[in-house]
Amino acid sequence: MLAVIxxxxxxxxxxxxxxxxxxxxxxxxxxxxxxxxxxxxxxxxGVGAFGAGMLKLREQGLIQPLRDAVNAGIPxxxxxLGMQFLFETSDEMGDHEGLGLLPGRVTxxxxxxxxxxxxxxxxxxxxxxxxxxxxxxxxxxxAYFVHSYYCVPTNPDDVILTVDxxxxxxxxxxxxHLFGVQFHPEKSQRTGLQILTNFLEYNPx
Numbered sequence: 001m002l003a004v005i006x007x008x009x010x011x012x013x014x015x016x017x018x019x020x021x022x023x024x025x026x027x028x029x030x031x032x033x034x035x036x037x038x039x040x041x042x043x044x045x046g047v048g049a050f051g052a053g054m055l056k057l058r059e060q061g062l063i064q065p066l067r068d069a070v071n072a073g074i075p076x077x078x079x080x081l082g083m084q085f086l087f088e089t090s091d092e093m094g095d096h097e098g099l100g101l102l103p104g105r106v107t108x109x110x111x112x113x114x115x116x117x118x119x120x121x122x123x124x125x126x127x128x129x130x131x132x133x134x135x136x137x138x139x140x141x142x143a144y145f146v147h148s149y150y151c152v153p154t155n156p157d158d159v160i161l162t163v164d165x166x167x168x169x170x171x172x173x174x175x176x177h178l179f180g181v182q183f184h185p186e187k188s189q190r191t192g193l194q195i196l197t198n199f200l201e202y203n204p205x
Contacts (some may be wrong), residue, residue: 002039002042002043003042004016007060008056011079011184014186021193042077043079045081049092050081050084053085070178075204086178087099087153088102091106122143125163126171129159132202133160133179146184158174171183
């Protein structure tokens with residue numbers, strides 16, 4: 001069973017549409033902890049503000065169950081805000097605690113000449129480390145981004161993708177069975193569908 005976390009994120013329907021297009025039938029929309037039982041994989045999509053998203057997960061009682069599931073070895077894919085949640089803190093509209101599954105923080109883009117915030121549009125993905133999430137992706141792979149904040153991992157070995165937007169920033173992370181992408185695979189056409197396929201086919205054993 002594929003568990004997709006539903007905490008009211010605006011891109012949930014697009015993610016589900018992409019998964020259905022890939023032929024995924026056994027999907028459980030998770031609103032409370034007991035619905036995580038039996039999950040083989042977890043996807044946490046998200047758009048919006050970090051603090052508000054973490055508050056919603058807390059109200060649904062999902063924060064510790066998500067940590068426990070990942071620590072138990074269940075593969076996890078965070079999308080956009082779902083990737084940012086993996087880290088320890090974010091300074092979006094105050095200081096907020098994340099899931100703390102990866103060391104690092106989330107911070108806002110500086111205002112740079114010629115680079116509007118939010119960062120919005122298509123960018124070329126630069127692979128920095130091999131990962132099962134990147135199988136069959138070419139060096140000319142592009143993905144679609146919409147975000148004002150970006151992740152700053154403490155450990156550079158956790159970074160598998162970067163993008164240049166005035167500065168190089170982290171566009172994808174992986175550590176064992178834990179994955180995250182800052183872009184929206186559900187809106188990234190062939191590249192995004194390949195990444196979702198790679199996650200669905202990933203076998204941690």
